[in-house]
Amino acid sequence: MFIKQNLASIAILAFIFLLKIGFTDLKLLNKEKNDKASKSDYSSTNTANINGEASLLANLTATILTNYDQALLPKCTGRERVQLDINMAVRQLILLDEPEQIAKFNMWMRLIWTDCRLYWNPEDFGNITEVVLPFDLLWTPDLTLYESVAEEFYGFKDYRPRVMFDGTVYYNFPTLVESVCQVDALKFPYDTQICLLTFGSWVFSGSDLDIFSSKKFADVSSIKDHVEWVVESVPIVRHVVFYPEPYPDVTFYVHIRRKPASYVTNIIIPSLLITLISALGFLLPVESGEKVGLQLTVMLAIFVFQVLVADQLPPSADSTPWISVFLSFTLILCGVASLLQVLVISVHFQDKDMPNWTKRYILYPLALVSGVQTLGLQRTCSQNGQLEDEDKMVKEALPEGLTLWMYLATVLDRVGIFIFLMMFVIGCLVTFDGMVSRD
Numbered sequence: 001m002f003i004k005q006n007l008a009s010i011a012i013l014a015f016i017f018l019l020k021i022g023f024t025d026l027k028l029l030n031k032e033k034n035d036k037a038s039k040s041d042y043s044s045t046n047t048a049n050i051n052g053e054a055s056l057l058a059n060l061t062a063t064i065l066t067n068y069d070q071a072l073l074p075k076c077t078g079r080e081r082v083q084l085d086i087n088m089a090v091r092q093l094i095l096l097d098e099p100e101q102i103a104k105f106n107m108w109m110r111l112i113w114t115d116c117r118l119y120w121n122p123e124d125f126g127n128i129t130e131v132v133l134p135f136d137l138l139w140t141p142d143l144t145l146y147e148s149v150a151e152e153f154y155g156f157k158d159y160r161p162r163v164m165f166d167g168t169v170y171y172n173f174p175t176l177v178e179s180v181c182q183v184d185a186l187k188f189p190y191d192t193q194i195c196l197l198t199f200g201s202w203v204f205s206g207s208d209l210d211i212f213s214s215k216k217f218a219d220v221s222s223i224k225d226h227v228e229w230v231v232e233s234v235p236i237v238r239h240v241v242f243y244p245e246p247y248p249d250v251t252f253y254v255h256i257r258r259k260p261a262s263y264v265t266n267i268i269i270p271s272l273l274i275t276l277i278s279a280l281g282f283l284l285p286v287e288s289g290e291k292v293g294l295q296l297t298v299m300l301a302i303f304v305f306q307v308l309v310a311d312q313l314p315p316s317a318d319s320t321p322w323i324s325v326f327l328s329f330t331l332i333l334c335g336v337a338s339l340l341q342v343l344v345i346s347v348h349f350q351d352k353d354m355p356n357w358t359k360r361y362i363l364y365p366l367a368l369v370s371g372v373q374t375l376g377l378q379r380t381c382s383q384n385g386q387l388e389d390e391d392k393m394v395k396e397a398l399p400e401g402l403t404l405w406m407y408l409a410t411v412l413d414r415v416g417i418f419i420f421l422m423m424f425v426i427g428c429l430v431t432f433d434g435m436v437s438r439d
Contacts, residue, residue, distance in 0.1 A: 060125045061133065064118050064163075070139045073208055076116035084141050084211045085112040086199055086250045089219035090234055091174070093226045093256060096181065096193070099314050102149060103181035103195045105254070108219075109155075111171040115139060119167045129165045138169065141209060146198040146249070147179035186319045188312075189263035190435045192232075193256050198239075200249030211248045212238050218252055229256045267305055268323070274301045275330045275424060278337055282417035286348040286409060295338035302331045326431040333423060340416045348409035363408050370414035372407065 074082055092106040115138070122129050135157055145153065155175040162170045181195035201209050218234035232255045240248045278298040284291050306327045313321055354363070366372075 056126045056128060057131065060120060060128055060131060063125075064120055064131075065133075065137060068117055068137075070137060072139065073204065074115040074117050074139055075208070079114075079116055081206070081208050081210050082113055082115075082141075084143075084201075084209055085214050086110075086143075086211060087112075087213055087215050087218065087236075088252065089221075090223050090231055090254065092224040093229050093231055093254075094176075096183075096195075096229060096256070098183045098185065098312060101181055101183050101314055103179055103254075105177045105179075105195075105197075106174070106224075107177055108172065108174050111141070111143070111169075112214075113141065113169050115163070115167050115169050117167070118163050118169070120165050122165050130162055132160050132162050134160055138163070140171065142201055142203050143199055144202045145177060145179060146200060147181075147196060148177070149180060150176075150178040183314050184319065185313045185321045187435050187437075188309075188321045188323050189258055189260040189268075191258055193258075195254040195256065197252040197254060198249050199252075200247060206240065206246035206248045211250055213250045228259055228262070230259060231256050263323075267309060268326075271302060271305050271327060271330060272428070274298055274305075275334065278334045279417055279420050279424070281337060281341055282413045282420065286345055291341040291345060292338055295334055295341055299331060299334045299338070302327055302334065306331070322431050322434040325434075326427070329427045329431065330424075333420065333427070337416070337420055340412065344409045344412050344416070347405055347412060350403070350405040354404045354408070358408070359404065363404065363411065366411045366415055367407070370411050370418070372411045372414060 087110040089108040089110070090105060091108055093103070094106055095102075095104040097103075118138075138161055140161070143153070143156065153175065154177075155173045159171070159173040162172075164170070177197060179195065179197055181193065183193055185191055200211055213236045216236055218236060220231055220234060223231055234255065235253050237251050237253065238248060239251060240246050275298065278295055281291050281294040284294065306324065309321070309323055309327065313324075
């Protein structure tokens with residue numbers, strides 16, 4: 001009996017537990033249905049918004065492009081010509097090939113013009129004030145870079161213009177410009193070059209398309225550094241050329257300055273030191289046999305520097321770079337020093353007696369100037385008559401193994417190094433003044 005009563009209680013408890021589980025599952029199922037319904041409502045609302053905006057853009061595009069011919073110049077009543085505003089930002093100087101005189105730039109072109117056929121009222125299209133359209137659907141100016149050496153205007157047809165509700169068209173695109181840049185290497189490596197980039201229309205004259213720039217300087221705020229050149233400024237100037245109709249153009253004058261540190265370190269300073277080594281040839285004794293050999297070695301080294309510089313510069317008949325003048329000057333100076341060394345060696349090994357006129361008019365004055373002391377020479381040259389006896393006195397006063405010719409060779413060495421250094425300093429001052437001057 002007890003077991004039957006317990007079984008009844010257990011059955012009642014199990015029934016109550018199952019009822020609770022059923023109610024819980026029902027609540028969860030209702031909650032999931034409500035969540036799905038809310039998500040469905042939200043999704044449908046967003047889809048409706050997106051479809052609505054897309055339909056507005058589609059209607060706007062269809063409206064403004066109806067009967068629109070992109071091949072015709074956008075001239076409307078009250079507008080005699082189309083105004084084209086050209087600006088750009090110089091992003092990077094990629095290359096300046098000086099022997100070929102070609103410059104390559106990375107630039108961001110910024111074009112603005114008004115197409116009177118692309119006008120709409122924003123209130124009629126959900127307050128849409130601008131739309132981006134494909135390049136091929138719109139009229140675009142036939143912009144041409146006159147100095148270009150490339151086959152095409154890179155990037156001009158690859159991007160999309162942005163059209164405003166009042167018909168103003170903004171077209172910004174990056175491009176690589178490869179153009180002729182005449183290089184003047186007169187002050188190399190302290191030179192400044194000006195590369196001209198002239199943009200204009202090849203077909204339309206100024207009566208149909210007026211080209212101008214609303215700014216006086218191009219944007220160089222985001223330019224990347226170049227290893228050799230610095231873009232200082234890019235002033236903008238508008239020109240009008242008559243053929244006989246007026247053809248306006250906008251010219252960007254890209255001013256670039258060379259960084260001279262590398263050339264000073266690798267060419268100018270070594271050439272100065274090598275030329276100064278040539279002066280040491282005057283201090284070598286004749287018996288060493290290396291006086292002429294040293295000068296020839298220096299001349300060969302300077303010639304190598306000339307070849308290195310010539311490879312960096314364009315051939316020009318208008319002007320000779322000052323650095324080439326300097327290297328040629330040092331080459332000539334070392335050549336003259338070699339001739340003096342040959343003369344010194346020839347004088348040193350003379351075995352005949354020195355003539356009296358050589359003593360009086362060459363040896364004594366040069367010895368006095370150079371500070372070389374020769375025993376008995378002053379007394380011999382200051383007296384008149386009895387030259388044979390005086391010559392004997394000089395010979396007796398000279399140390400054993402030395403002759404007046406050897407003294408004259410020493411005097412020529414002293415005078416030669418003085419003239420060499422003086423000419424070297426004057427030449428350096430003149431050439432370097434020509435390099436660094438800003439005239």
